[in-house]
Amino acid sequence: MVVSAEVLLHESILEALRQCMNDGSLPLDAVPDDIVIEKPKNPSHGDWSTNAALRIARHLPGSTPMDIANTVVAHLSENTAFSRVDVVQPGFINARLSGAFIDAQLTEMYNSPRLGLPEVEHPQTVVVDYSAPNVAKEMHVGHLRSTIIGDALVRILAHLGHTVIRENHIGDWGTPFGMLIEHLIDVGDAEGLEELSVGELGAFYREARTTFDSEPAFQDRSRRRVVLLQSGDPATLKLWRTLVDASLDAFETIYSELGVLLTREDVAGESRYNDALGKVVEDLKAWNLLVESDGAQCVFPPGFFNRDGSPLPLIIQKSDGGYGYAATDLATIRDRVDRLHADRMLYVVGMPQSQHFAMVFAVAAMAGWLPTGVEATHIAFGHMLGTDHKMFKSRSGGTFQLQRLIDEAVARARSAVIERNPELGEEDCDSIARMVGIGAMKYADLANDRTRDYVFDLDRMLSFEGNTAPYLQYAHARIRSVFRKGNAAPAASVTALPALAPSERALALHLLSLQSVLEDVAITCRPHTLCTYLYELSSLFTDFYEQCPILKAASAEERENRLALAHLTGRTLREGLGLLGIAAPEQM
Template sequence: MNGIPSLADQLASRLRSAAAGTLPPEAAEQDLQIQRSEHADYQANGAFALASRLKRPPRQIAAAIADACEPDGLVASVEVSGPGYLNLRVADDAIMAQIERRSHDEALGVPATAPLRTVVDYSQPNIAKEMHVGHLRSTIIGDALVRVFSFLGSPVVRQNHLGDWGTQFGMLIQYLDEGPGVSWRHEAQESSAGAVSRLTALYQQARAAFDADPEFAERARRRVVQLQSGDPGTLATWHEIVDESKRYFNEVYDRLDVLLTDDDAVGESFYNPGLQDVANELERMGIAVESQGALCVFFDDVKGPDGEPVPLIVRKADGGFGYAATDLAAIRHRVDVLRAQRILYVVDARQALHFRMVFETARRAGWLPEGVEAAHVPFGSVLGADGKPLKTREGDAFRLIELLDEAVAYALATVLEKDPEVAGADVDTVARQVGIGAVKYASLVTSRTRDSVFDLDRMISLTGNTGVYLQYAHARVRSILRRAAEAGPAGSPVGGTLEPAERRLALHLDEFARAVVEVSGTLEPHRLCTYLFTLAQLFTEFYESCPVLKAATDQERARRVALCQLTADTLRRGLNLLGIAAPDRL
């Protein structure tokens, strides 16, 4: 993807040439800070920075650049405003030629960025436990980032770090082996969700038995040792539990339409053979030291409320390994084997200190070399409509499947209310696309570090900044294009005078690449949501004031059809990058 330079970039190049021809050489190196403006198509503010370098008034510098930048095929006019702003108006034909170029480009003119081999760690469910609302944002945000990086040309390695190892599995397997009288495996024609729901309940019973019965607790601990030493019977049951859980995870991922597959799943058990080596190496290098029987890494600037240092515990006093050792082993694997240049962890904000300590430890050990970036991508909680953490009446986290079912059912009612004629398989497909899209968009539309609100009334509203609003906007444009096609082919969109609403829509369409690249740079998918919502609003304004099918001339119709086409394609591409379906009919 070579990309198509935006109009703003073309104007910047034009102004630099003008500055180089009339000002000292250093003027050609100055960023002229071109941005959209209410006073013109664009405004350049670079004269103020140049003023301090050239020791001349900014308005004088702006006037010199304006005089040297004569109108041409790109620039319609350049005017000096205020103390030194340059107000720029783009030629109408240049705008529509840009729309035509973007429409004919498979990537809509978005350029590939410098490829960066990126490992994205996201979703991270636990084996033998149902996915709940806490997994929602990690899965959705991570999936959107993966799609954006891939679209921009970076090789991406998806990693789903499964919690599949530890004391809890010895406890569960022992409880199953002692025969609670419940069949947990999924039956024929049954969803794996049923089996994992039973496993979750059995785990809770095993936990209660472990806490209440010292003899059972001792047997469970022995079972952990058997699991870790490779006892065939214990391993066979463990593999069954893992496989059943992964089938269930895949059902959830299929419902959510995310890209994760079995090939992306890497459990904690994968890193288990290397944990002792991690501990030995850190101790040998003097990075980790023993403290109260545990092997710890200390940091000068990490202290608890009592002022005492808070360590990263690599190996516990009982000899067991926790998350820190596993995460350090994962970093070594991702750098040495996966050849990562960037590693992103899409994990909730509460883990910020943990990742800060893990990354610093890996840097000290040389496992995270210079040139390899590691970043925690934090996000807020999911709240209910009342502004409190979303929980069931019993105080438990909502099961993710229940939330998705509720959203799809709500969407079905909304779709049928809007169009009672929809029937059969179509309505089920549309309801699923609308309901799942609403859930995903609600997780992405706010800055990821802020809390997200799960409020179906708002999420599946046909007005406001919702996924449904964007889906209906896309379907509406596609409907217009179908009717335009029935009226016969349109000519060239270049030519004639743009109406203000046409102009605003066209200039915003030209900024799609900037929005996508911003998501990649900031790791903030909500920036693309904001762009798409503004696009849908501008299209509505355009359609209400600029007839398409009943345009006054063939040339005017061709221009407006071209704007409709690029709007539809941009909405579809943008929604796809967010992992949201863009149905042609709603």
């Protein structure tokens, strides 16, 4: 298994510290846990650097960081991984990797079908709750972000060896369904389904809403229909099922077009937890957590306040006897812990719901439904904005249909591809345009820190310059092109010995940091760090490509090795993009 230079240096430093403690050269009580190993920006500061001595100096008043650093370095065990270890002002320890170490690491990565990535030692069962559109409503941009981010996290966690369970918590239950079912009856099955199937979900919903708001008789029917639905009336359930199925068809069309992993198997809608809601109330009551307030059954988790400064309730059961989504979310947590044995639950839902989740998790913990060791995290994301920095809207001011957005991105990608490579056949052009257009949309979303709002700008995301999917895809295609042009096969091996040119070395070192980047994304759930990694990889490859002729290298050995480096870069790009849910075309 590959041990990264970062981990190796960290362990070596810790080991040296223990030695220092044993022989009394550093009178420490404990090894500090805030030692940082980092990659210096300035290459003259080595490949890896640590501030260990500066951190320790805080615990040892009277001693200087320089002295501590020298003491630590003197206690470092012999190590072939580092060709030199320096202590510099004001007390940093800088290490430079040896050619032999880079060679061994690179070889391992090159020969591994997994690019040297180890499977996690302790696989977790991770439930990822994402996408979650509403039945009989259009998917909107909020669902788009959730879908794209969630899907990337699913792929990354699964690739690292975790057991990942996708759950699409669709909105398929609740009072609006009385109205929707009555509307379906009014327009007739055939027409209603027609309308739903062509993706006009929004129109269907709006018509129902309009009728509901203007016709008291329709309101009455709708209310009665809700009661029928909840009591399990077979005819009503059949109509409900019709609506759900039609919507699922529409969602699946979008998912498959986007290249998202979600299928019907992953649907775990609100309706599924319906029967568990009564037990949620019952058990909360048994724990004496439930308080009746203004007629509603509530739990008051500590630390939450409303406008008046009085405690804020999580409403489990409304005063009319109906359940709110808090009840469903609690039932869902129980199901995921008890039935799925989740170690970790990720909720990829927009930022505005952060308080809701904080309260739900707090109540779940109070009720013992979230045992210690089981993590529930709200993976929040910001709004998608238009180029005017306002909430993303179509030109006419309505919500944007996702399908239109996709179509436009693909169409524009197509004309860009055709313009630059007119020799492509019709079929190639179509498939490349899809990969580029959809990849661009996904990448633009993923490349920004998810917690911030981001500006959706088709021009920018489809640009072949800068931190965009087309740029990365192009870097990959260019590598493939080198092999086609040179009629070359990937070399059997790669080496870093006797020495690499500076741009080769920089490329190699960056390739080797793939593992730590992915591990970081798995912990923080911030896929944009993988995007940054891939973008830097492409930039470093471009440097290499400019400075080191591959096919026209000076010797056969050099040519082979550069082909190997190019091949490894190409594989890493394809794998990295794949983990983001983005395809890498062979040519563009």
